[in-house]
Amino acid sequence: MRLTTKGRFAVTAMIDLALRQNNGPVTLAAISQRQHISLSYLEQLFGKLRRNELVESTRGPGGGYTLARRPEEITVADIILSVDEPIDATQCGGKENCLGDSGRCMTHELWSALNQRMVEFLDSVTLQKLVDDQLAKGVEVEAKPAARRAISTTPVVKPIRVNAPNSVFALGNAFAKS
Numbered sequence: 001m002r003l004t005t006k007g008r009f010a011v012t013a014m015i016d017l018a019l020r021q022n023n024g025p026v027t028l029a030a031i032s033q034r035q036h037i038s039l040s041y042l043e044q045l046f047g048k049l050r051r052n053e054l055v056e057s058t059r060g061p062g063g064g065y066t067l068a069r070r071p072e073e074i075t076v077a078d079i080i081l082s083v084d085e086p087i088d089a090t091q092c093g094g095k096e097n098c099l100g101d102s103g104r105c106m107t108h109e110l111w112s113a114l115n116q117r118m119v120e121f122l123d124s125v126t127l128q129k130l131v132d133d134q135l136a137k138g139v140e141v142e143a144k145p146a147a148r149r150a151i152s153t154t155p156v157v158k159p160i161r162v163n164a165p166n167s168v169f170a171l172g173n174a175f176a177k178s
Contacts, residue, residue, distance in 0.1 A: 088115055
C-alpha cells in the first residue's frame, strides 16, 4: 500500500488549517504558500473535504476555511477517505477476485488484515494529536495580520470650489458676456 500525494497533501493542509484557525478563516492561498502545494490542487482537495463536512468555507473578504468539527473529532482516516484515497493493500481492491474468475490469491487474507490494521491505526490518530506534535516541535503560528482599514486616519481635505473660468476661452467668453 502506498499513500499517494492526494492523501499526504490533504493531511498536511488540514494540519496547517487546524494550527491557524483560531485567527479566523484560513485562505487556501496562504496554505499553498506555506506548504508549497498548488492552489488549484488545494481547491480540489478542499472541495472534497467540504462535501464530507470536515471543513466549512466562508466567502468574501476575510473569508477562507475553518474546521467543521473540533480537531479531536477528526481522524487521519477521515481526511484520507474523504479525498477518495483508497486504503487498500490487496491486488484486487477488496473484490476478492485477485486471480480473475479463479477467486482470491493465496495472500488475500494477509493484505486484507493489513488493510484493517492501517485503517485502525489511521482512525486512532486525531488531527489534534498532529497539531500538538507540530506545536511540540516548535512550529511558530503567526498571528493574523491586522485587517487593512478602509477608513483613512488622515482627514479628507475638500477642494475649494472656485466659480472662475477654467480656460482661456472660458475667460474670453466671460468678458464678452459682461
